[in-house]
Amino acid sequence: MRTKVVATLGPASANAETITRMVKNGVRILRLNFSHSDAASFRPVIALIRQVEEELSIPLTVMGDLCGPKIRVGEVAGAPHEIDAYSDVCLGLPEEADKATGLPFIPLDQPELLLGLEDGMEVSLSDGMLTFIVTETMSKDRLYKMQSQNAGILSSRKGITFPGKHIALPAFTEKDKVDLDGCIDIGVDAIAMSFVQTAQDVEDVRAAMQKRGVWLPIIAKIERQNAVDNIESILAVADGIMVARGDLGLECKLSTVPVIQKKLIRAARHAQKPVIVATQMMLSMVKNPIPTRAEANDVANAIMDGADCCMLSEETAIGNYPAEAVGYIREIAEGTEPYYLERIKGPYKPANEGVNPVKYLSYSACLLAENIDSPAILCHSTSGASARLVCSRRPAQPVYCLTPDQSVPAYLNFFWGVIPVMTDSSLPSHRDRLVAFLEGNKGFPRGRGYILVSGQPTPGQTAPQTNEVKLYYK
Secondary structure, three states, X not given: OOOEEEEEOOOOOOOHHHHHHHHHOOEEEEEEEOOOOOHHHHHHHHHHHHHHHHHHOOOOEEEEEOOOOOOXXXXXXXXXXXXXXXXXXXXXXHHHHHHOOOOOEEEOOOHHHXXXXXXXXXXXXXXXXXXXXXXXXEEOOOEEEEEEOOOEEEOOOOEEXXXXXXXXXXXXXXXXXXXHHHHHHHOOOEEEEOOOOOHHHHHHHHHHHHHHOOOOOEEEEEOOHHHHHOHHHHHHHOOEEEEEHHHHHHHOOHHHHHHHHHHHHHHHHHOOOOEEEEOOOOHHHHOOOOOOHHHHXXXXXXXXXXXXXXXXXXXXXXXXXHHHHHHHHHHHHHHHHHHHHHHOOOXXXXXOOOOOHHHHHHHHHHHHHHHHOOOOEEEEOXXXXXXXXXXXXXXXXXXXXXXXXXXXXXXXXXXOOEEEEEOOOOOOOHHHHHHHHHHHOXXXXXXXXXXXXXXXXXXXXOOOOOOEEEEEEO
């Protein structure tokens, strides 16, 4: 299986037995959700993950998911209220409650959220269960009348979103700063950042890491329309993205999410960055032992869109069948990937972006591997960049990436079809390391040709980068 699986750990799965079963079924990334926990509570879980990692000899990635600015309304007087379709309510700052003229009043104690709200704009509460349209500006940036577009229950402390509106709140909150320090202290391998809107949001987290003298991959969660609009600049600074379809489906029209998913995956592949598709992939398996047909199609379509990873949330955190849910993704991936590879089969052509010999060499390696039906492509890369470029072309062959840097395998686990391997650095030549690995591994049959991709420095090369593709017959 080339598609990677991200599993969220929780009460149903935070034990060695379940983690082991999930890893055997294809999980390579374990997600820790910081929305309701802190680093100290996750320390024992990480110890379990490292234990499984050692027992199975499979590099695993621990990803800390920062919660970001989850926006909620305050205490609604007299709640819960039954709201009829096309009835009126008021939304405003708490001190404006007495001006609500007998209508249900929804308090919002963050003034910046109301800035720029105008008549005709949409407001969504309770994960989309209640949708409103602003019909009257009673006091600009302070108090608004809204009309409900559907019937539902209005309760206190529920989440609120403003689809399409820029939210003037930093994505990197004070809680996130504390949690990031905790993640570094307990040995997390990667960070997922919630509610990213701009490249600056990602750079804020990077700057905080640099103060601690560490580098961890940052996965930008695309949950807002602003992030979709700014995807190119976000991809330029992030190390990967997540198509977080839950909140994205509240920010954008639900009917547009499938196309947005495809566009985001394509943009990530063009940037040679990994992309995770998340939310409700196997949601029925929280309670049921098998997924629905629609869920199976959803996973298959994400794979055929070109996703590197599929993520499970409630399915593995609180579900009754966490390992089985991973197993079904594995089955679907194994059935889908051959068709996907056949569909995209054809000449590998570099993007029209000027002179880029490193990218062209990587494309050439894929073309050569296809032509000779090579069992594998083997890369040597200190940073993992060579494997990233090769896998972006989605070769049918597994891509083994040898690296001497212990921090690199955790990042490579996000990439489609890449198998990270720590290499013996006693051999000075990168090519010699690849040959030694190839000759010493009985899993690579003799009498076949293998593609070796390396970047051995030369006198005229000032920076290490891919400069050699070799056809090696074992």
